[in-house]
Amino acid sequence: MIEQAIFYILAAVAVIGTILAITEKHPVHAIMYLVTSLFSMAVIFFLLMAPLVAAFEVILYAGAIMVLFLFVIMMLDLGHPEQGMSPGWQTWWPALLLSTISIVSLVVVIISHRAVMAAPAAALSIREVARHLFQEHGLAVELVSLQLLFALVGALYLGKQPTGKDAK
Amino acid sequence: MTAFSLDILLFALKLALVFFVILTLAAYLVFAERRVLAWVQDRKGPNRVGPCGLLQPLADLIKLLTKEDVVPSAADHWLFYLAPAMAAIPAILIFAVIPFGAPLTIYGRQLPLVVADLNVGLLFFLALSSIAVYGVAIGGWASNSKYSLLGGIRGLAQLISYELSMGLSLVPIVMLSRSFNLTDIVAAQERVPFIVYQPLAFIIFLISITAECKRIPFDLPEAEGELVAGFHTEYSGMRFGLFFVGEYINIIVLGGLATTFFLGGWHGPLLAPVVWFSLKTLAFAFFFIWMRGTLPRLRYDQLMHFGWKVLTPLALVNIVVTGWWLALT
Amino acid sequence: MIVPFEQILILAGLLFFIGMGGLLAWRANLIMMLVSIEVMLNAVMLVFVAGSARWGNAEGQFFAIFIMALTSAEVSLALAMVVYLHRRKHTVNTDMFSELKG
Amino acid sequence: MSFFSDTRAILGGFRVTLAHMLRKPVTIQYPEQKRTPYPRFRARIVLTRDPDGGERCVACYLCSAACPVDCISMQSAEQENGRRYAAWFRINFSRCIFCGLCAEACPTLAIQMTPDYEICTRDIMDLVYEKEDLLIDGCGKDSSYNFYKHAGIGVTQPRGEGQEESRPLDIRSLLP
Numbered sequence: 001m002i003e004q005a006i007f008y009i010l011a012a013v014a015v016i017g018t019i020l021a022i023t024e025k026h027p028v029h030a031i032m033y034l035v036t037s038l039f040s041m042a043v044i045f046f047l048l049m050a051p052l053v054a055a056f057e058v059i060l061y062a063g064a065i066m067v068l069f070l071f072v073i074m075m076l077d078l079g080h081p082e083q084g085m086s087p088g089w090q091t092w093w094p095a096l097l098l099s100t101i102s103i104v105s106l107v108v109v110i111i112s113h114r115a116v117m118a119a120p121a122a123a124l125s126i127r128e129v130a131r132h133l134f135q136e137h138g139l140a141v142e143l144v145s146l147q148l149l150f151a152l153v154g155a156l157y158l159g160k161q162p163t164g165k166d167a168k
Numbered sequence: 169m170t171a172f173s174l175d176i177l178l179f180a181l182k183l184a185l186v187f188f189v190i191l192t193l194a195a196y197l198v199f200a201e202r203r204v205l206a207w208v209q210d211r212k213g214p215n216r217v218g219p220c221g222l223l224q225p226l227a228d229l230i231k232l233l234t235k236e237d238v239v240p241s242a243a244d245h246w247l248f249y250l251a252p253a254m255a256a257i258p259a260i261l262i263f264a265v266i267p268f269g270a271p272l273t274i275y276g277r278q279l280p281l282v283v284a285d286l287n288v289g290l291l292f293f294l295a296l297s298s299i300a301v302y303g304v305a306i307g308g309w310a311s312n313s314k315y316s317l318l319g320g321i322r323g324l325a326q327l328i329s330y331e332l333s334m335g336l337s338l339v340p341i342v343m344l345s346r347s348f349n350l351t352d353i354v355a356a357q358e359r360v361p362f363i364v365y366q367p368l369a370f371i372i373f374l375i376s377i378t379a380e381c382k383r384i385p386f387d388l389p390e391a392e393g394e395l396v397a398g399f400h401t402e403y404s405g406m407r408f409g410l411f412f413v414g415e416y417i418n419i420i421v422l423g424g425l426a427t428t429f430f431l432g433g434w435h436g437p438l439l440a441p442v443v444w445f446s447l448k449t450l451a452f453a454f455f456f457i458w459m460r461g462t463l464p465r466l467r468y469d470q471l472m473h474f475g476w477k478v479l480t481p482l483a484l485v486n487i488v489v490t491g492w493w494l495a496l497t
Numbered sequence: 498m499i500v501p502f503e504q505i506l507i508l509a510g511l512l513f514f515i516g517m518g519g520l521l522a523w524r525a526n527l528i529m530m531l532v533s534i535e536v537m538l539n540a541v542m543l544v545f546v547a548g549s550a551r552w553g554n555a556e557g558q559f560f561a562i563f564i565m566a567l568t569s570a571e572v573s574l575a576l577a578m579v580v581y582l583h584r585r586k587h588t589v590n591t592d593m594f595s596e597l598k599g
Numbered sequence: 600m601s602f603f604s605d606t607r608a609i610l611g612g613f614r615v616t617l618a619h620m621l622r623k624p625v626t627i628q629y630p631e632q633k634r635t636p637y638p639r640f641r642a643r644i645v646l647t648r649d650p651d652g653g654e655r656c657v658a659c660y661l662c663s664a665a666c667p668v669d670c671i672s673m674q675s676a677e678q679e680n681g682r683r684y685a686a687w688f689r690i691n692f693s694r695c696i697f698c699g700l701c702a703e704a705c706p707t708l709a710i711q712m713t714p715d716y717e718i719c720t721r722d723i724m725d726l727v728y729e730k731e732d733l734l735i736d737g738c739g740k741d742s743s744y745n746f747y748k749h750a751g752i753g754v755t756q757p758r759g760e761g762q763e764e765s766r767p768l769d770i771r772s773l774l775p
Contacts, residue, residue, distance in 0.1 A: 003499045011508045018512055018536055022519035027528050028309060032247065034532060035302070041539060042295075045561075047499050048550040053542070053561045055291030059335075060565045063298025064328065065535065065572045069528065070305055071324045072576050074317065076583045078528060092522050099518035106510040110503045124555050126287060126348060132555045133562075140559070144566045151570035158577035208616045212626040462616040463609070 195225035208461035247310035255303025256414030308399035319398025323389030334376035336483035354433030361432035423452030513540035647739035655709030662701035707746035
């Protein structure tokens with residue numbers, strides 16, 4: 001019962017935080033709203049018996065990705081909403097219309113397929129999750145790590161300052 | 169019902185005690201730092217307020233609370249107000265997962281001396297320490313001052329890079345104890361503390377936590393010489409005090425974590441477990457102060473070079489070697 | 498399950514379509530576009546984790562973790578690209594990068 | 600290998616600071632525990648008297664000219680017998696930097712510096728010392744020096760009466 005109430009509060013925080021993040025003109029404020037939303041998402045993951053994902057959500061999303069955004073915004077001095085890159089009403093309303101239609105249709109579909117309340121599944125221990133991950137999906141782990149390596153090389157290449165004869 | 173309420177009461181008591189002890193300890197760590205630094209420099213340090221200056225933290229608190237709270241007019245007000253809290257709160261929250269003593273038995277019921285026995289305690293610590301970055305970055309950015317902005321950017325880059333090596337240096341600990349739970353990690357060190365098996369990981373962790381709590385020689389975000397006070401240049405009064413207290417709580421908490429991960433937590437002969445834990449933690453705090461009195465500040469490129477090109481590869485090699493060793497034995 | 502699976506799906510759908518709306522609306526600002534994509538990916542993760550909890554199967558959590566790894570790779574590349582573009586034209590406005598438009 | 604020498608250097612630094620930590624502090628707890636200044640310590644300025652009890656100062660303005668912060672001012676006057684003295688003499692200690700140039704410039708050793716360094720007050724106007732505040736009843740550092748006895752000019756006594764001074768030569772005695 002308490003968990004249910006917490007879930008609804010968190011869901012409200014997540015949705016409101018995301019809406020504020022999307023509509024906020026100032027990038028830094030938007031990032032802060034999104035971090036709030038991500039936090040509540042992490043706690044939702046925790047409630048959904050996935051503590052590992054919850055921890056990684058905070059470490060990676062809030063602690064690394066959003067910090068990277070913040071770093072780029074601070075470094076490139078992009079925090080000037082008055083420079084006019086924010087969308088006006090003409091760009092908002094088609095997006096809003098499309099989103100609203102999609103949300104309404106999704107809700108209709110989900111409600112029409114109302115299934116019976118599932119029996120609560122047993123919680124998975126981290127040890128078990130790890131065993132599954134590395135025994136059955138070892139290839140996927142390797143592929144993801146390779147992809148991270150590629151991203152690293154690509155980012156290094158893009159971020160390199162042109163030197164010597166490359167510079168104009 | 170009475171059993172339940174007793175549990176709640178004991179829990180609340182434990183929580184209040186931990187909170188009180190941590191905050192008092194942080195305040196007295198400021199005092200201890202001033203005294204020890206004074207000794208290093210052949211001075212005496214604050215000894216005016218109370219016997220041996222023991223009431224100095226109280227005087228500091230009163231001073232900070234009664235100071236004028238200046239907010240720069242060009243600052244981003246909400247974020248400016250928010251940043252000190254974001255710097256101090258994660259530091260306190262991390263302590264929730266640290267077991268600081270053997271489980272007590274009161275009125276026939278077990279009372280584990282840890283606030284929250286999470287099964288992902290180690291990841292909880294990493295998550296919260298990555299949140300502490302926001303206090304520095306937002307504080308630096310919202311002040312709308314050049315020094316603060318530079319301090320904030322430096323803090324961001326530094327904390328991100330050293331978090332990586334800190335996390336990697338803890339992987340061998342998880343491999344040895346086979347658990348993310350800090351109580352299990354302490355239990356695994358009942359005979360031999362992990363520092364014996366993992367001296368390299370210990371050194372990497374020690375350097376990383378020094379960078380993580382922004383202490384000399386890694387205090388580039390607040391370098392007085394170049395950036396006045398870095399990310400908290402524009403802060404005054406108790407907002408500055410929150411940043412300050414957050415830093416010292418961080419020292420205590422990270423010292424406690426180093427104790428938990430490498431020095432066997434509360435295990436120790438003769439003395440009570442809580443006493444052992446406090447002794448080890450305070451030894452780390454003393455080491456941080458000693459280091460501040462000894463080492464000069466690094467240059468920024470040296471800092472990044474050291475973190476990415478020395479500590480991280482070393483930690484990775486350490487993980488591989490530990491894996492081999494575990495596979496062979 | 499703490500709440501019916503459908504409610505979590507609705508929450509995830511809400512977040513996903515808010516992100517989509519943001520992506521469509523912020524076509525001019527590269528940073529906000531990336532932020533919107535993060536929101537959408539996060540919503541997808543929520544579905545996977547909820548499914549994992551619904552059927553007691555660890556695969557959903559793996560997908561969530563893989564998505565996180567993919568996202569970090571994507572964001573690092575994308576932000577490197579942002580820095581590169583900013584170095585070229587001192588703006589992150591996508592309308593300024595339309596030389597190849599016929 | 601530089602790694603070992605670097606590590607040794609860092610540990611050496613730690614050893615040095617530890618040694619200083621265990622050393623006795625050199626701090627002097629000022630209000631309770633006062634340091635005895637050396638006799639030539641440069642602090643509060645005084646005007647001394649010659650061994651006969653007269654003022655040494657002849658109001659020559661040399662100290663005032665030497666003073667880099669212009670904190671000394673005075674007004675010269677002359678007695679009937681030609682003996683110069685300061686009608687008023689004022690030192691503004693809120694400007695004084697205690698450099699000692701005035702004491703060096705003084706030909707009569709009138710202006711001297713004393714080791715009394717505790718002259719701060721709450722009111723800055725109290726730091727403007729007048730002649731009566733400055734004048735002391737002693738001779739200061741050179742207790743036997745008396746300017747007019749050395750000066751070789753006949754102001755307070757006939758010429759040739761001073762110490763280490765021979766009588767003036769009567770050039771007319773050489774006339775044929």
